[in-house]
Amino acid sequence: MSAAEVAAQAPAAETLVAEIGAKPLRVALAGVPNCGKTAMFNALTGARQKVANYAGVTVERKEGVAVAPDGARLSILDLPGTYSLRARSPDEAVTRDAVLGKLAGETLPDVIVCVADATSLRVAIRLALELKQAGRPMVLALNMIDIAARQGLDIDVEGLSRDLGVPIVGTVATRKRGVDLLLAAVQKAASGPSAPSTWHEPTSGELRTLDREAERLIKAHVKPPKRPDTWTARIDSVLLHPAGGLAVLLVLLFFMFQAVFSWAQPVMDLITAGFTLLSGFIGHALPDGLLKSFLCDGLIAGVGSVVVFLPQILILFLFIILLEDVGYMARAAFLMDKIMGGAGLHGRAFIPLLSSHACAIPGIMATRVIDQKRDRLTTILVAPLTTCSARIPIYTLIISAFVPNHTLFGWVSEQGLVMLGLYVSGITSALAVAFVIRTVFWRGASEPFLMELPAYKVPDPWNVARLVLQRGEIFLRRAGTIILSMMVLVWFLSKVPLAPAGAKEPAIDYSFAGMIGHALQPILAPIGFSWQMSVALIPGMAAREVAVGALGTVYAVSGGDDNTAALGHTLAGHWPLASALAFLAWYVFAPQCASTLGVVKRETNSWKWPAIMFAYMITLAYIAAFITYHVALALGAG
Amino acid sequence: MRRLSEFDPPVPGAVPQAEPLSGGRRGFAGVIVEVRPAQGAGGLDGAEIERRLIEMGLVEGAPVEILHEGLFGRDPIAVKLADRIVALRRREARSVMVRPA
Numbered sequence: 001m002s003a004a005e006v007a008a009q010a011p012a013a014e015t016l017v018a019e020i021g022a023k024p025l026r027v028a029l030a031g032v033p034n035c036g037k038t039a040m041f042n043a044l045t046g047a048r049q050k051v052a053n054y055a056g057v058t059v060e061r062k063e064g065v066a067v068a069p070d071g072a073r074l075s076i077l078d079l080p081g082t083y084s085l086r087a088r089s090p091d092e093a094v095t096r097d098a099v100l101g102k103l104a105g106e107t108l109p110d111v112i113v114c115v116a117d118a119t120s121l122r123v124a125i126r127l128a129l130e131l132k133q134a135g136r137p138m139v140l141a142l143n144m145i146d147i148a149a150r151q152g153l154d155i156d157v158e159g160l161s162r163d164l165g166v167p168i169v170g171t172v173a174t175r176k177r178g179v180d181l182l183l184a185a186v187q188k189a190a191s192g193p194s195a196p197s198t199w200h201e202p203t204s205g206e207l208r209t210l211d212r213e214a215e216r217l218i219k220a221h222v223k224p225p226k227r228p229d230t231w232t233a234r235i236d237s238v239l240l241h242p243a244g245g246l247a248v249l250l251v252l253l254f255f256m257f258q259a260v261f262s263w264a265q266p267v268m269d270l271i272t273a274g275f276t277l278l279s280g281f282i283g284h285a286l287p288d289g290l291l292k293s294f295l296c297d298g299l300i301a302g303v304g305s306v307v308v309f310l311p312q313i314l315i316l317f318l319f320i321i322l323l324e325d326v327g328y329m330a331r332a333a334f335l336m337d338k339i340m341g342g343a344g345l346h347g348r349a350f351i352p353l354l355s356s357h358a359c360a361i362p363g364i365m366a367t368r369v370i371d372q373k374r375d376r377l378t379t380i381l382v383a384p385l386t387t388c389s390a391r392i393p394i395y396t397l398i399i400s401a402f403v404p405n406h407t408l409f410g411w412v413s414e415q416g417l418v419m420l421g422l423y424v425s426g427i428t429s430a431l432a433v434a435f436v437i438r439t440v441f442w443r444g445a446s447e448p449f450l451m452e453l454p455a456y457k458v459p460d461p462w463n464v465a466r467l468v469l470q471r472g473e474i475f476l477r478r479a480g481t482i483i484l485s486m487m488v489l490v491w492f493l494s495k496v497p498l499a500p501a502g503a504k505e506p507a508i509d510y511s512f513a514g515m516i517g518h519a520l521q522p523i524l525a526p527i528g529f530s531w532q533m534s535v536a537l538i539p540g541m542a543a544r545e546v547a548v549g550a551l552g553t554v555y556a557v558s559g560g561d562d563n564t565a566a567l568g569h570t571l572a573g574h575w576p577l578a579s580a581l582a583f584l585a586w587y588v589f590a591p592q593c594a595s596t597l598g599v600v601k602r603e604t605n606s607w608k609w610p611a612i613m614f615a616y617m618i619t620l621a622y623i624a625a626f627i628t629y630h631v632a633l634a635l636g637a638g
Numbered sequence: 639m640r641r642l643s644e645f646d647p648p649v650p651g652a653v654p655q656a657e658p659l660s661g662g663r664r665g666f667a668g669v670i671v672e673v674r675p676a677q678g679a680g681g682l683d684g685a686e687i688e689r690r691l692i693e694m695g696l697v698e699g700a701p702v703e704i705l706h707e708g709l710f711g712r713d714p715i716a717v718k719l720a721d722r723i724v725a726l727r728r729r730e731a732r733s734v735m736v737r738p739a
Contacts, residue, residue, distance in 0.1 A: 083693040083694065084689075084693045086689065086693075088690070119721065120721045120722045121721065122695055122720065122721060122722075123693070123694070123695050123722070126693075202689075203689075204673075204685060204688045204689045204692060207689055207692045207693065208692060208697060208698070211692060211695075211697050215699075224720075232723070233705070236705070236706065236716075236723075240705075240706040240716065242706075242707060242708060242709040242712075243709055245709075246709055330725065333725075334706075334708070334714060334716060334725045335708065335709075337708065337713075337714050337725075337727070338708050338709070338710040338711065338713055338714070339710070341727075347714075448687060448690065448726070448727065448729075448730045449714055449725065449726060449727045449730070450690055450691070450694055450724070450725070450726045450727075450730055451724070451725050451726075452694065452722055452723065452724055452725075453716055453723040453724070453725050455723075
């Protein structure tokens, strides 16, 4: 295309200037994974960021505002990282469509900034060549230029810029160096020529041609490093050692698990105490009745039950984001790939599954590290099977009431053994269900494990802090609304209608929950559940541990949660051992957590997946409880 | 330089044959001579695997060195390319033909 043709197709310079005056330039950031694109987005926009979802998809949309040296404001859109515009995942499809201007609700960007890791140029230049075909004005940011200089990598920026036909700016995003130059280059490029897109999905032959062109440009303008990075190889000789690497990973995971469990506990207790205090305060101020119950037991308890997860979520994401920023996460996936792969899961699935042992909610949120939709959905579906901390109060109650406090061989506690058994059944069932999903329903759809192991780098504390806080905010905003409405619904079912005056039975017996519990009883009788147990399952939908309090309510044991010893004694008097064991088996599998279903709805953007999750888990729970009950009966535990 | 396979001693003076990267052990170094769809390379069709390998930098002419192996079945592997390290399963590495350097 000649210069005249380009000029004819581009808007006249005057109208463009007028447009810029009226509204900010729209800039899109593109780049391969690990090129420092997120750090660049943070350096450009600072705290002026907004995180949302693209219309109709669960892909995160990050937009921010940058201020150029001349005071002009630019709108910056951070596109998902990709190696090619071919789009192999929903995230990458967003990048492709945004660059081509085909994304619903988005306008074509005025300028594309291609961010490249200066120490790993070949794939970056190949992507830049592909981006050029989209026809938009483009600027190439050679990021981590300081590391390249330290390695003695000699880049002829002028020559490369001339041959590539794209202005190039060297940057160090983590130190905000070169940011002003980049913004100035973007402003200049915006008034330059644009062309209609000539991009089409490249064949393998065309990819090779692009790659050869990238190789030629690099050979001509880049001299290889005189002092290549040797630290990554040295660290990897330990961290990727076949046996030693796994040992380090296990120690790291143990530490992380401990932190999520124990560091979060004091803060969680504080939050719970705060909400109890607030509820008590309002309780004193208001007369007894539905309004008081709604405010205290419904609304405040509901908000409290959402906020209480926040410490765990922040600590967990601190670890995940820190490990990702350092470059370790890809290594962890490498080490775990074979083990997870045996169950048909991706190597990256192990962090979400591990996190789910604390709580399935942060675990399901953590599945975002898995790129492929089916791998991610499989992980989401099995995550709630792992033994989350909310099951512990129930397990403890039933075990202490029914399992004798004997020791085997002088040191192995029988109660501890049952607890361990419940944990093991959680993990094995999660892996088994994943295996079934991948061999029966999504056969032959397994994704290749093909990922870059980025060079290690010192984490950027501000970047990490910002991303962790963003996770917390997203959790409160997105999960908060849906979890809260679920909690209010469960409250409504458990309280309404009110017990008549002078009622002899516990109040819950007259509510919708009571009615549902009684209605369910015939269905649950074959698995050994009494009507009291059935009724307790309904408020137990709010969160698993609520079932303990609910059992206290139906058996009219005063003291609620604090008096589990008395409750255990009562249960031991009322329940046959077989029923107790069936109840435990039920809780291994049952989807007794409205919050989890709510988060799955949020993360998958559809009610289909929570519905499937609910159906398969309740089926497994029924079968497991049925088998447990009848085997126990046959063994004389009636 | 280690040989591609322990069981296949090199004939002195012969040009080394191209073999799939999937058979290489840790320490193997060579050059990629061909990237092509391999039979039974997993769920995705071979042509898609081929394109992904090229996009990750596993392309004809690129020098490769196997740096790391997993514990179980020596799988997956991590290979060093000119300016980056890429991890892949041996199943996908079947599509990459290499010649020892």
